[in-house]
Amino acid sequence: MDNSESDFTDFTIGIIGLGLMGGSYAKALKNAGVQHIIGIDKNLQTVEQALAENLIETGDICGDDALKNADLLIFCLPASDMIAFIHQYQTNFKSDAILTDIAGIKGDTIHIIQQLLCHEMDFIPGHPMAGREGSGLSQSDASIFRGANYILIPQKKNKIENIRLIGRIAKEIGCGHVIQVTAEEHDRMIAYTSSLPHVVATALVNSNSMDVRTKYFVAGSFRDGTRVADINARLWTQLFMENKKNLLEEINRFKNSLEDFTELLVNSDKDKMMEYLEKAAVRRRELTRGKHTC
Amino acid sequence: MDNSESDFTDFTIGIIGLGLMGGSYAKALKNAGVQHIIGIDKNLQTVEQALAENLIETGDICGDDALKNADLLIFCLPASDMIAFIHQYQTNFKSDAILTDIAGIKGDTIHIIQQLLCHEMDFIPGHPMAGREGSGLSQSDASIFRGANYILIPQKKNKIENIRLIGRIAKEIGCGHVIQVTAEEHDRMIAYTSSLPHVVATALVNSNSMDVRTKYFVAGSFRDGTRVADINARLWTQLFMENKKNLLEEINRFKNSLEDFTELLVNSDKDKMMEYLEKAAVRRRELTRGKHTC
Numbered sequence: 001m002d003n004s005e006s007d008f009t010d011f012t013i014g015i016i017g018l019g020l021m022g023g024s025y026a027k028a029l030k031n032a033g034v035q036h037i038i039g040i041d042k043n044l045q046t047v048e049q050a051l052a053e054n055l056i057e058t059g060d061i062c063g064d065d066a067l068k069n070a071d072l073l074i075f076c077l078p079a080s081d082m083i084a085f086i087h088q089y090q091t092n093f094k095s096d097a098i099l100t101d102i103a104g105i106k107g108d109t110i111h112i113i114q115q116l117l118c119h120e121m122d123f124i125p126g127h128p129m130a131g132r133e134g135s136g137l138s139q140s141d142a143s144i145f146r147g148a149n150y151i152l153i154p155q156k157k158n159k160i161e162n163i164r165l166i167g168r169i170a171k172e173i174g175c176g177h178v179i180q181v182t183a184e185e186h187d188r189m190i191a192y193t194s195s196l197p198h199v200v201a202t203a204l205v206n207s208n209s210m211d212v213r214t215k216y217f218v219a220g221s222f223r224d225g226t227r228v229a230d231i232n233a234r235l236w237t238q239l240f241m242e243n244k245k246n247l248l249e250e251i252n253r254f255k256n257s258l259e260d261f262t263e264l265l266v267n268s269d270k271d272k273m274m275e276y277l278e279k280a281a282v283r284r285r286e287l288t289r290g291k292h293t294c
Numbered sequence: 295m296d297n298s299e300s301d302f303t304d305f306t307i308g309i310i311g312l313g314l315m316g317g318s319y320a321k322a323l324k325n326a327g328v329q330h331i332i333g334i335d336k337n338l339q340t341v342e343q344a345l346a347e348n349l350i351e352t353g354d355i356c357g358d359d360a361l362k363n364a365d366l367l368i369f370c371l372p373a374s375d376m377i378a379f380i381h382q383y384q385t386n387f388k389s390d391a392i393l394t395d396i397a398g399i400k401g402d403t404i405h406i407i408q409q410l411l412c413h414e415m416d417f418i419p420g421h422p423m424a425g426r427e428g429s430g431l432s433q434s435d436a437s438i439f440r441g442a443n444y445i446l447i448p449q450k451k452n453k454i455e456n457i458r459l460i461g462r463i464a465k466e467i468g469c470g471h472v473i474q475v476t477a478e479e480h481d482r483m484i485a486y487t488s489s490l491p492h493v494v495a496t497a498l499v500n501s502n503s504m505d506v507r508t509k510y511f512v513a514g515s516f517r518d519g520t521r522v523a524d525i526n527a528r529l530w531t532q533l534f535m536e537n538k539k540n541l542l543e544e545i546n547r548f549k550n551s552l553e554d555f556t557e558l559l560v561n562s563d564k565d566k567m568m569e570y571l572e573k574a575a576v577r578r579r580e581l582t583r584g585k586h587t588c
Contacts, residue, residue, distance in 0.1 A: 129513035149513065151510075179507075189508070190511065194516065196501075196516075197520075202555065202574035203552040204551070205581070206574050207544070209486040214486070216445075216471055217488075220425060221492055222487045222488065224518040224521050225491035225521075226578055226581075228514070231575050244559055251559075257500045257502070260500070262542070270535060273531045277530055280525060281525050283500070284520055287512065
């Protein structure tokens with residue numbers, strides 16, 4: 001079967017992990033017309049909730065039997081749990097199942113899974129740049145994919161039609177741009193565009209200046225700048241640690257940029273500060289318009 | 295007249311400065327039922343645009359004659375321009391006119407204006423914690439006040455009914471909470487809740503890591519965290535410089551908070567990092583819910 005042109009809405013799709021991301025996938029795939037969605041979550045209550053809300057057709061708490069008809073498996077689990085799940089249950093997958101994931105940091109994960117997989121299974125690593133505050137199925141929302149960037153990290157072994165398939169599904173659930181990079185490049189870029197803003201947001205609210213009256217003085221700048229400080233602490237501790245080297249580099253570069261500003265303030269250098277801020281304004285506008293050239 | 299209970303929609307209100315904020319006031323006051331709005335802007339084209347859009351009843355490029363019937367004057371100008379305007383034109387104001395402003399940093403402004411004012415005029419300093427990206431009348435939007443904090447900085451000389459009036463107008467245009475503080479407290483709080491997030495946002499996009507491909511890797515965290523980096527460089531350079539001492543203190547406290555995180559990362563201290571992030575999550579949630587207690 002040439003999956004690059006096939007209608008994926010006929011696929012049976014298994015989603016492993018029905019948290020914020022897994023639940024959002026289920027909702028978005030349903031909206032895109034997929035009829036057969038299998039949901040797996042170790043928490044029985046979560047599976048029952050997903051069934052009650054009609055997000056999945058069938059569900060289970062493990063991969064013993066439930067995934068045997070799944071053409072595509074989407075892993076919405078922390079990387080270590082994904083590896084453990086594949087190790088334990090892959091003999092129960094279809095022999096030509098396509099696998100993809102959403103792990104925020106790639107590290108060695110891809111290599112480990114490639115070594116692990118048997119038969120004709122094909123693992124296409126992915127990372128939708130989508131999310132929202134909080135965690136869990138109740139926070140899931142199909143709209144998080146709307147206009148989002150979707151990063152694919154294709155491997156030499158991957159079938160070209162399967163890479164295209166994952167890209168096409170990304171577009172169908174609402175993503176704006178699909179880009180392909182290496183795992184190393186992915187982790188380096190993500191340290192700047194995702195991990196760093198989370199670190200900065202938490203550092204802002206953890207400043208000693210926060211007190212009981214702060215809430216009466218906040219404006220949109222503080223609200224937006226700290227939105228992601230309402231963070232899933234366990235998940236992000238893991239992501240930060242897995243990408244330690246890149247993240248430390250990004251924190252340093254950010255500190256240097258902040259130091260440039262601070263020096264201008266200390267020296268009351270109005271002209272240079274205007275230049276600094278104007279540069280930021282131009283960069284931000286070009287980023288939004290997709291015309292960044294510096 | 296006891297303004298605390300009077301219907302301000304019968305007032306003739308003068309707005310001096312028809313930029314983003316002045317234009318937003320005109321739109322919001324109109325929505326609240328105010329019929330007589332006078333608009334002043336040194337730029338004739340801006341005045342004509344406001345007239346054409348029916349945001350103001352009459353308009354002018356100076357205060358020679360236009361404001362003589364205004365019961366309330368709202369200054370939406372940089373502090374130095376406001377002082378110059380009052381100095382030049384106050385003999386043409388009503389003798390019992392009520393004045394208010396929106397200057398982001400108070401510094402000596404209040405004292406200077408109090409010294410300047412003659413007759414029975416009453417200046418109630420204010421600061422709506424509202425705004426949006428960009429500048430100019432075309433960017434103005436009545437909805438920026440929705441749910442916003444509104445800070446009043448009442449002075450001993452102020453009539454209590456006039457303080458109440460400004461607070462009531464703030465609520466009528468959509469603001470969520472009105473708080474009263476001293477000028478010193480205002481400037482100290484604002485350095486944390488408004489200036490600092492602007493500095494952090496510009497430092498994020500001015501990092502050396504920004505390049506032509508960044509746009510394909512950004513997620514909501516980067517987008518929201520840098521929204522205000524699309525900054526009015528001239529205005530904010532002035533605001534930062536006027537509040538230099540407080541802002542330097544806030545940058546230092548933020549740096550300490552960021553350093554706390556960085557140490558945990560360097561030491562791979564997962565447990566303490568989870569605590570750090572959980573503290574941030576709790577603070578952010580309580581901030582939003584208005585229940586912050588730490």
